[in-house]
Amino acid sequence: MPGRSRQVPPEQAVASFDSASAFLLALARALDGRDFPYLGQSWLKALPVRASVLLPRPLRCRVYAIVSGREGIAVDRLGDIDLDEVASWVARTYPDRRYPAVLVGSSNGALTHLAAACGVPWLPQTLLVPVRRRGADPADMLAALEFGARHGPALLAHNPRVELHHMQDANQDALSGSQMAYFRVKWTGLPPAYERFLDERLEPDAPVVVVRDTSTWPVTHVGDRHVFQVGAQGGMVPEEYLDAPDVPAPDRTAAEAEWGFAEPLLDGLREAARRTRHPVVELRYGHPQDPAAAVADLLRSWTRHRGGPAQRLLVSSFVLHDPWRTITTGSVPFWTFFPVQSAARALCDYLASTSYDDVDVMLFNHGVESRGLADARTWRRIAERARRRGRLLGVDPRAFPADFAVFARYTSALRSLPDGGLPWSPLSVEDALAGLRGAEKLSVVGG
Amino acid sequence: MPEPPRLPDEMLLRYTDVPEGRIRSRVLGRPQPDALPVVVVQGMAVSDYLLPACAALGSWTEVHLFDVPGFGGSGQPTRHLDVRGYGEALVHWLEATSLDRAVVVGHSSGTQVAAWAGVLAPDRVAAVGLASPTIDPIARPLPKLIYRWRLDARSPSPGLEENHLPEWKRAGIAGAVHLVRVHLADRIEEQVGRLRMPVLVIRAADDRLTTDHWVHELAASAGGDLVTVRGAHAFLWLDPGAWSAPLRQLSAEAR
Numbered sequence: 274m275p276g277r278s279r280q281v282p283p284e285q286a287v288a289s290f291d292s293a294s295a296f297l298l299a300l301a302r303a304l305d306g307r308d309f310p311y312l313g314q315s316w317l318k319a320l321p322v323r324a325s326v327l328l329p330r331p332l333r334c335r336v337y338a339i340v341s342g343r344e345g346i347a348v349d350r351l352g353d354i355d356l357d358e359v360a361s362w363v364a365r366t367y368p369d370r371r372y373p374a375v376l377v378g379s380s381n382g383a384l385t386h387l388a389a390a391c392g393v394p395w396l397p398q399t400l401l402v403p404v405r406r407r408g409a410d411p412a413d414m415l416a417a418l419e420f421g422a423r424h425g426p427a428l429l430a431h432n433p434r435v436e437l438h439h440m441q442d443a444n445q446d447a448l449s450g451s452q453m454a455y456f457r458v459k460w461t462g463l464p465p466a467y468e469r470f471l472d473e474r475l476e477p478d479a480p481v482v483v484v485r486d487t488s489t490w491p492v493t494h495v496g497d498r499h500v501f502q503v504g505a506q507g508g509m510v511p512e513e514y515l516d517a518p519d520v521p522a523p524d525r526t527a528a529e530a531e532w533g534f535a536e537p538l539l540d541g542l543r544e545a546a547r548r549t550r551h552p553v554v555e556l557r558y559g560h561p562q563d564p565a566a567a568v569a570d571l572l573r574s575w576t577r578h579r580g581g582p583a584q585r586l587l588v589s590s591f592v593l594h595d596p597w598r599t600i601t602t603g604s605v606p607f608w609t610f611f612p613v614q615s616a617a618r619a620l621c622d623y624l625a626s627t628s629y630d631d632v633d634v635m636l637f638n639h640g641v642e643s644r645g646l647a648d649a650r651t652w653r654r655i656a657e658r659a660r661r662r663g664r665l666l667g668v669d670p671r672a673f674p675a676d677f678a679v680f681a682r683y684t685s686a687l688r689s690l691p692d693g694g695l696p697w698s699p700l701s702v703e704d705a706l707a708g709l710r711g712a713e714k715l716s717v718v719g720g
Numbered sequence: 721m722p723e724p725p726r727l728p729d730e731m732l733l734r735y736t737d738v739p740e741g742r743i744r745s746r747v748l749g750r751p752q753p754d755a756l757p758v759v760v761v762q763g764m765a766v767s768d769y770l771l772p773a774c775a776a777l778g779s780w781t782e783v784h785l786f787d788v789p790g791f792g793g794s795g796q797p798t799r800h801l802d803v804r805g806y807g808e809a810l811v812h813w814l815e816a817t818s819l820d821r822a823v824v825v826g827h828s829s830g831t832q833v834a835a836w837a838g839v840l841a842p843d844r845v846a847a848v849g850l851a852s853p854t855i856d857p858i859a860r861p862l863p864k865l866i867y868r869w870r871l872d873a874r875s876p877s878p879g880l881e882e883n884h885l886p887e888w889k890r891a892g893i894a895g896a897v898h899l900v901r902v903h904l905a906d907r908i909e910e911q912v913g914r915l916r917m918p919v920l921v922i923r924a925a926d927d928r929l930t931t932d933h934w935v936h937e938l939a940a941s942a943g944g945d946l947v948t949v950r951g952a953h954a955f956l957w958l959d960p961g962a963w964s965a966p967l968r969q970l971s972a973e974a975r
Contacts, residue, residue, distance in 0.1 A: 306799040368799060601804065692804070694914065696811040696840040698739065 283362035291401035295592035303389035303597040310684040342452020345405030352427040360464035374702040378484035382608035383568040389596030392699035402456040411450030412443040434462040436498040438530035461537035491523035508613040508645015554720035561610040567712030584630035591637035603693020617647035632659035633666040649673040724879030725772035740809035742795030749778025761830030765891035767792040772960035803906035807836025825849030835911035847974035851922040872928035875952035919944030924955035
């Protein structure tokens with residue numbers, strides 16, 4: 274069939290550097306008892322990343338922009354993407370067995386750590402389709418909107434079950450935004466592969482846990498199932514983005530492109546859960562940073578229950594995380610959604626409420642001194658609240674936020690942490706949900 | 721010419737489900753009031769060759785021969801298992817079979833699993849025995865390991881490879897490659913140095929896979945004893961009783 278042969282392979286249709294795919298790959302590896310080296314890339318690819326430290330900073334940033342842009346799909350291939358096939362690839366990524374629960378919905382690094390501890394998979398609602406757009410001016414919102422209006426319909430026409438949240442963030446994605454457009458797609462109807470997953474890959478009565486990040490963003494309606502979002506969760510609030518000149522006026526509010534949960538999926542999910550006889554539980558919170566403290570507390574008590582001292586706080590940063598290594602080293606994870614001031618404040622608040630002997634902080638690097646960024650000194654100062662040793666792990670503070678070698682270096686840094694000497698037995702889903710009930714900034718509904 | 725040993729006539733076959741997969745264990749001997757049970761961890765992909773040596777231990781205690789997931793008679797693993805993972809499977813199996821305190825003994829690559837079990841479950845593992853431990857730096861990397869393994873195999877061990885054959889077939893090439901990879905990636909020295917229970921290292925005088933110096937250091941790092949016996953790496957095949965007295969003493973020490 275000619276149409277079939279043109280189809281974009283599912284694993285190439287979505288960005289590997291994105292939060293959703295990184296959490297998916299890291300979690301799938303954790304469920305198979307493996308760590309997550311080099312952000313899921315081969316060690317051969319890690320060599321030039323490490324060597325990037327030798328380049329002068331402007332050149333290093335340029336190379337980063339071009340390399341991240343290379344992942345982009347050509348606009349004439351957008352009609353060849355079958356997102357139902359992508360959902361099948363997601364389901365296939367997890368080890369083939371039955372699970373005691375499944376998370377479905379918003380991306381969240383803290384909940385990825387939790388899912389790994391429970392030994393349960395997560396099916397993302399949102400994925401990023403990177404679209405090649407070389408030489409673009411990331412600050413030109415009108416051109417970006419026009420680009421999306423021209424090319425979005427091809428993707429949507431072949432994928433009736435998704436809505437497109439085209440996101441343009443000149444603050445934090447200034448480098449990769451010069452090479453590609455961020456087409457974030459959200460399933461509003463349950464893809465068949467997810468429904469089959471509920472049917473065939475869950476133990477009887479296993480709960481379907483809907484992860485609902487209720488964060489929203491003002492957007493501009495572009496077309497049917499298509500909105501345009503200026504800016505993103507991070508160092509700035511929507512108003513700051515919208516104050517810039519020549520920004521398309523927003524005319525509605527929608528689920529935030531990367532993290533927010535789009536409500537229409539809920540009905541299909543509830544119906545499929547009812548049909549397959551699985552109870553539905555909802556985890557609700559208002560910002561991607563919100564679950565981190567509750568998850569850290571929960572996993573600290575789990576680690577203690579396993580016989581460990583739980584005295585190392587391992588701070589993961591955006592996609593820079595390793596759920597399995599966190600477990601085997603007996604560390605407690607505190608995930609930060611981006612290395613920005615609000616996340617630094619959340620970590621600060623957490624460390625004011627409890628203390629650790631060791632605090633190791635990893636930092637994601639996106640190449641630019643974006644507004645709202647917390648600098649390396651700030652992070653180090655927070656880490657130094659540790660009773661014994663606080664430090665930045667695997668990151669060169671002088672090169673932050675353009676220390677791209679950290680994407681390779683974090684692997685050896687994590688491997689150098691001593692093994693916790695604790696056998697792994699999954700945290701029961703029941704205990705996990707019970708532990709989250711009553712936690713601040715998070716509510717557990719149902720179950 | 722030495723003779724192959726006689727395989728035991730009777731044993732109890734047991735299957736136990738743990739999170740890492742279905743474990744086959746074979747039980748010889750009987751529980752004795754004055755001795756801790758002994759758990760023996762199979763060598764690389766093979767376990768039948770240890771039956772005569774387990775029978776020898778069975779004269780004074782209850783012995784469990786443990787097959788790691790994916791090899792011997794155990795089921796397929798439920799996840800990717802490295803040596804730590806095999807150690808976890810062993811710990812979960814100790815819990816599932818209610819062996820509250822046992823002497824855990826490995827032979828060859830099984831020593832790496834036994835050492836991990838001691839690290840992961842210091843309450844249950846009363847003592848650790850390491851017979852022909854692996855992998856001495858002298859046998860790294862892979863080409864040297866293969867060379868030394870074949871060098872060691874020159875010592876006459878009639879019937880040993882024939883005994884291994886069905887288990888090698890079960891492991892397959894992929895299984896063997898996996899085992900070699902994960903055992904090479906693991907460093908037993910790191911685990912042994914953390915053991916807080918009595919440790920005994922047994923070295924065969926003609927073992928070409930290890931050196932006196934390394935084995936001595938290994939024992940010393942855990943404050944353990946070193947016993948030298950006659951034979952090559954798989955000394956237990958021709959002399960199944962060789963480890964019985966030293967392990968009995970280890971068991972007595974741990975009680």
